[in-house]
Every structure is written in C-alpha cells, then in structure tokens.
Amino acid sequence: MGLITIHHSPLINNNTNGGNNVIGFWVHTDPQILSVLRSNYTSGLQIDLTDGSWISVPSDPSSFFFNVGDSLQVLTNGRFKSVKHRVLANSRVSMIYFAGPSLTQRISPPSFLMNNEEECLYKEFTWSEYKISAYNCRLSDNRLQPFERKAVNISLNDS
Numbered sequence: 339m340g341l342i343t344i345h346h347s348p349l350i351n352n353n354t355n356g357g358n359n360v361i362g363f364w365v366h367t368d369p370q371i372l373s374v375l376r377s378n379y380t381s382g383l384q385i386d387l388t389d390g391s392w393i394s395v396p397s398d399p400s401s402f403f404f405n406v407g408d409s410l411q412v413l414t415n416g417r418f419k420s421v422k423h424r425v426l427a428n429s430r431v432s433m434i435y436f437a438g439p440s441l442t443q444r445i446s447p448p449s450f451l452m453n454n455e456e457e458c459l460y461k462e463f464t465w466s467e468y469k470i471s472a473y474n475c476r477l478s479d480n481r482l483q484p485f486e487r488k489a490v491n492i493s494l495n496d497s
C-alpha cells in the first residue's frame with residue numbers, strides 16, 4: 339500500500355516570528371516503511387540530531403531522498419532508525435511516496451534477521467493497530483512507544 343503527497347511550505351517572513359524559524363511541517367517521524375522524497379531547489383527539510391540541534395538536508399531536484407519510517411525501524415528491530423524531522427516554511431515544494439504495509443499486516447522483524455538470543459524490541463502489532471494508536475498521539479510523539487517491550491533508547495549514534 340502506498341500514498342503520494344505533495345507539500346508546499348510557503349515562504350513566511352521570519353521577522354513576523356521574532357527572527358525564529360517558521361515551521362512549515364512540525365517535527366515527526368514517518369509512520370510507514372519507507373518514504374521516497376523529491377523536492378524543488380529549496381532547502382527546509384531538517385533532521386533532529388537528538389542533542390537539540392538540527393541538520394539540514396540539502397535540496398537536490400535530481401535526487402531522491404529516502405527516509406526510514408517507524409515500520410522499518412520495527413522490521414529491522416531497531417537497526418534502521420526512523421529519525422525525527424521537520425520542514426521550515428521556505429517556498430519548498432516536495433513530492434513524497436510513502437510505502438506502507440496493508441492494514442492487516444503484522445509488523446515484526448523476520449526471523450532471518452534476528453541473531454541468536456536477540457529479543458524483539460517491540461510487541462507484535464498490525465499496521466491498523468499502529469494507526470489507531472497513532473491517532474491518540476501527538477504528531478511529535480514517539481508513536482512506537484506504546485509498542486515497546488521495555489524502554490528502548492535508540493539514538494542516531496547507536497552502532
């Protein structure tokens with residue numbers, strides 16, 4: 339299953355916000371498996387480095403940007419991270435294909451990926467269970483948290 343969206347984050351004068359960045363799309367992780375993004379020549383997409391700083395993704399209209407979603411984080415048992423990101427209001431236009439599972443699909447890592455004794459970080463759930471749970475969360479929440487088996491601390495710097 340998939341979904342295609344087109345985003346336009348209009349340019350908003352920073353002076354109207356006391357010189358602070360104006361956010362076009364608030365911080366979130368993508369819920370699906372993989373997001374494939376193509377943008378115009380305008381930057382604005384930023385990744386949360388979890389230490390309070392943000393790194394900008396350079397715009398390149400001749401490249402695709404792939405982003406790991408929450409479902410792929412679970413499918414790889416945390417090996418691939420679904421990073422928090424946001425978009426600044428900056429005349430940016432992007433088109434994104436979100437590749438997601440079907441509603442009844444169980445999301446859990448395949449056995450061939452698991453090392454001996456490796457424990458699943460997440461309880462098994464279906465994509466529709468995730469979606470129902472996500473409706474009760476805020477956009478910026480860790481929407482995988484209700485499915486964690488125990489407190490997992492996944493940071494960008496984990497090996």
Ligand SMILES: O=C(O)CCC(=O)C(=O)O
Binds near residue numbers: 363383430432
């Ligand atoms: O507009 C962008 O570059 C990214 C938008 C986004 O993060 C999303 O739609 O999930």
Ligand SMILES: [Fe+2]
Binds near residue numbers: 366367368423
């Ligand atoms: Fe996103």
